[in-house]
Amino acid sequence: MAAVLWLVTLGVVLMSGVFLIRPWYLRRAALVELNRLGRVEIVTNGSVQFVISSEVEPDSAALNRLAILLERIDCRRLGLVPCRNLEDLSPLAGLNGLTLLDLRGTHVADLSPLAGLSRMTELYLRYTPVSDLSPLAGLTGLDYLDLSDTRVSDLSPLAGLAGLKDLESIILWKDQEVRITDSLERVIKRY
DSSP states (O other): OOOOEEEEEEEBBTTTTTOOOOOOTTTEEEESSSSGGOOOOOOOSEEEEEEEEEEEOOHHHHHHHHHHHHHHTOOOEOOOOTOOOOOGGGTTTTTTTOSEEEEEOOOOOOOOOGOOOTTEEEEEEEOOOOOOOGGGGGTOOOEEOOOOOOOOOEEEEEGGGTTTTTOEEEETTOOOOOOOOOOGGGGEEOO
């Protein structure tokens, strides 16, 4: 099945060679067959607010092209749900404007490429094999982190974030066994 990616924008989106110009009032435009994208031109009178995938199984070359595209349009929010084949986040390391990243259901285990994304405020890691949170220690703008059904067993790498007034929630399953530092107890929510 062809990969489909949705760009939700505030303005007109033009995808040359991929599909037709959409009127400004249609806030969604499909990028079909992402893995075959050649030249893509985006013209907008607003900014891209959210990119979310649907039935996307990108290979590493497609993710590299997507990351280049997202850098050019200054993407703030990215959802790669569920990209079950996604394991490597290194193409996303340069997306410094990202404030939200949704990786639920991916096979991402290494969060190192996210270490420099200092504007990140929301990170969804539910249903991933993530176990090491140390790359997130410098994300001082983080206010929401979903760790439910991950392999995380120790929150101590995040202890430095405990004093952040904006850190509101770290989500865990009710029976998820995790070592929690006292300083993080106030933000833990179990479901």
